[in-house]
Every structure is written in C-alpha cells, then in structure tokens.
Amino acid sequence: MRWILAGASTIAAQHMIGAFRGNGDTVAHVVSTTPARAAEFAAEHGIPKHGSDLAAALADPETDAVYISSTNEKHRAQALAAIAAGKHVLCEKPLAMTVAEAAEMVRAAQAAGVTFATNHHLRCSGSHRAVRALIAEGRIGRVLSLRIFHAVHLPPHLQGWRIDNPDAGGGVIPDITVHNADVARFLLGEDPASVVAQMTASGMGQGVEDSAMSVWTMPSGAMVFAHESFTHPFAGSGLEVHGTEGSIFARGVMTQLPLGEIELVTAKGREAVPFPDHNLYAQGVRDFSEAVAGRGRPAADGWDGVASLTVALAVREAARTGERQAVRIEGRA
Numbered sequence: 001m002r003w004i005l006a007g008a009s010t011i012a013a014q015h016m017i018g019a020f021r022g023n024g025d026t027v028a029h030v031v032s033t034t035p036a037r038a039a040e041f042a043a044e045h046g047i048p049k050h051g052s053d054l055a056a057a058l059a060d061p062e063t064d065a066v067y068i069s070s071t072n073e074k075h076r077a078q079a080l081a082a083i084a085a086g087k088h089v090l091c092e093k094p095l096a097m098t099v100a101e102a103a104e105m106v107r108a109a110q111a112a113g114v115t116f117a118t119n120h121h122l123r124c125s126g127s128h129r130a131v132r133a134l135i136a137e138g139r140i141g142r143v144l145s146l147r148i149f150h151a152v153h154l155p156p157h158l159q160g161w162r163i164d165n166p167d168a169g170g171g172v173i174p175d176i177t178v179h180n181a182d183v184a185r186f187l188l189g190e191d192p193a194s195v196v197a198q199m200t201a202s203g204m205g206q207g208v209e210d211s212a213m214s215v216w217t218m219p220s221g222a223m224v225f226a227h228e229s230f231t232h233p234f235a236g237s238g239l240e241v242h243g244t245e246g247s248i249f250a251r252g253v254m255t256q257l258p259l260g261e262i263e264l265v266t267a268k269g270r271e272a273v274p275f276p277d278h279n280l281y282a283q284g285v286r287d288f289s290e291a292v293a294g295r296g297r298p299a300a301d302g303w304d305g306v307a308s309l310t311v312a313l314a315v316r317e318a319a320r321t322g323e324r325q326a327v328r329i330e331g332r333a
C-alpha cells in the first residue's frame with residue numbers, strides 16, 4: 001500500500017514508518033501544518049512528497065491509505081477528509097476529542113466502504129495475545145480481577161501538548177487510560193459497565209491531569225483497577241489477572257517494544273509463559289493490510305477506538321465529578 005502520513009510526529013518517525021516499510025508498503029507523502037517541518041521530516045525519512053495541504057495529498061491517485069498521528073484535535077477532520085477521498089484510514093488513539101466525533105468517523109468509513117482502524121498497539125503484542133489466550137483457555141478459571149499498572153515517566157521530548165494543552169487532547173487519560181481501556185476489553189472480552197475514578201496533577205500536568213486511578217465494574221462481575229501516570233520514573237509497568245484457579249503476572253508489558261515476562265501461578269506451581277517477540281506496530285500494519293485485502297479485521301477497528309475513548313472519558317468524568325459513571329458503548333451495528 002502507498003501511505004500518506006497526516007502528522008509529522010514522533011510515533012511516525014520512531015515506529016510507524018519502519019512498520020509500513022517492513023510490510024513492503026511505501027510512505028509516499030507527509031503532511032504537516034508547517035511546510036518547512038514537512039520538508040524537514042520528508043528529507044529525514046526519505047519520503048518523496050511533502051506539504052501542508054492534506055487535500056492535495058489526498059488527490060494523488062497513487063495513494064491508498066492515510067495514517068493519522070497528528071495531535072488529537074486534528075484527527076476527526078483529517079479522517080473525514082481521507083474517507084471522503086476514498087482512502088483507508090489507520091488513526092491514532094484517542095480517535096477524537098469526543099465519543100460523538102469518533103463514532104462519526106467510524107460511520108463515515110463504513111458508509112464509504114473503506115477500512116478504518118485504531119492504532120492500539122498493545123493488543124498486537126505477543127505478550128498481550130499470550131495473556132488473552134491463557135484466560136480464554138480457562139487456565140485461571142473465572143476471572144475475578146485485572147490490575148493494570150501503566151504509570152510511566154513521560155520523556156522530555158514528549159512533554160509538549162500532552163502536559164499543558166487540553167485543546168490538543170492533552171492529559172494522561174486520553175493518552176494512556178485509553179490504551180488500558182483497550183487492553184481490558186481485549187483481554188476480558190467485555191466492556192466496563194461503570195467506573196469510579198480519581199485524577200490529579202502530580203508535578204507535570206499544567207491544566208490537565210498527569211495521573212489517574214480508576215476502578216471499573218465489568219458485566220461478568222470482574223473488577224478492573226487501572227493506574228496511569230506521566231510522573232513515575234521507577235514504577236515499571238505491567239498487568240495482573242487473577243482468577244478462581246490461577247493468576248497471571250505480566251511485568252514490563254505495557255510498552256512499545258516486545259519486552260517483559262509472563263508468569264502463570266496455579267495450584268501446580270509457577271511457570272514462565274513464553275510469547276512471540278514480534279514488533280507490535282508491524283503486526284498492526286500487517287493486520288490492517290490483511291483487512292484492506294478482505295481477509296479479516298484490523299487488530300483494533302474503529303468501534304474498538306470508540307469504545308476505548310468512551311471508557312477513558314467516563315473515567316475523566318467520574319474523576320471530575322466524584323460520581324460513578326455508567327459506561328454506554330456504541331455498537332458496531
């Protein structure tokens with residue numbers, strides 16, 4: 001496939017350009033709000049065409065798909081333009097600033113008959129797929145609880161709009177809680193019914209939260225605890241799934257790289273669980289290409305992105321009001 005990049009971003013530079021090229025795809029255009037930045041990014045990454053006019057890039061019949069990794073408030077307009085031009089869309093999380101906008105994007109893609117996916121990379125990892133398989137095979141019995149530890153230290157080069165610009169979608173909840181929502185849905189196969197939460201600014205956030213803790217009630221009765229932060233240098237990441245017959249401990253697995261370790265503990269003892277160490281983003285691109293070719297679904301489709309945003313924004317509302325929030329997720333129909 002031949003891709004347009006909407007957004008001269010860090011994630012495109014560090015992970016996605018390599019993932020596209022590794023899939024045999026071409027990165028044909030990069031579009032930035034600033035022509036000079038587009039030119040610089042294109043030169044740095046060997047991208048033949050660049051500019052600040054997305055419409056002009058979309059008019060190029062030699063392109064098939066758009067990868068959107070601009071700041072969050074730009075996703076909606078860029079996605080709708082791409083869909084109107086008949087391009088497939090891989091959009092970064094959070095899909096948009098509101099659930100209504102995200103659902104509008106997904107419906108537009110459905111109406112246009114193009115593939116639309118959300119770049120939730122964690123469900124593409126060998127580690128998360130291995131944990132999901134252990135749960136699905138009944139290795140821990142009935143799931144009682146899931147604890148997700150995703151409190152990291154935001155590196156200086158990412159401490160821009162994320163920590164001080166609510167209008168661009170800043171804050172740890174749209175940034176990381178949205179990933180954790182997808183992880184919980186992916187692992188447990190159900191959507192939260194309600195959430196309670198607290199959030200704070202603990203040293204980095206200016207006008208946005210930089211830390212959040214929330215508890216989600218799942219329809220099965222399982223409880224989910226999620227902790228996200230930008231301010232924790234040494235906390236480490238991971239998740240634990242506890243069931244009636246066993247527990248899964250997955251350490252260091254909330255990452256962009258295929259790292260970490262998984263241990264299964266049951267009455268039989270402790271065992272290390274191996275998992276494939278493929279590149280998470282490359283897997284997402286492969287799954288997207290297959291979906292475009294009519295073979296299966298993307299790893300996370302548009303409705304998965306709507307769902308993760310719904311949960312994350314419910315967490316923020318619960319924290320803001322101090323009241324439990326019901327979570328109502330729009331379906332695929």
Ligand code: NDP
Binds near residue numbers: 071120158160
């Ligand atoms: P960046 O801050 O690197 O890029 C976002 C935008 O900021 C760019 O599109 C660019 O705008 C502008 N920008 C970037 N660097 C500079 C610079 N040096 N000078 C001026 N402007 C600059 O954001 P991220 O790459 O971290 O995130 C982009 C999107 O991807 C977000 O939606 C985020 O949530 C998502 N993301 C997803 C991840 C995942 O694993 N799925 C991981 C990281 C981010 P323009 O293009 O207009 O020039």
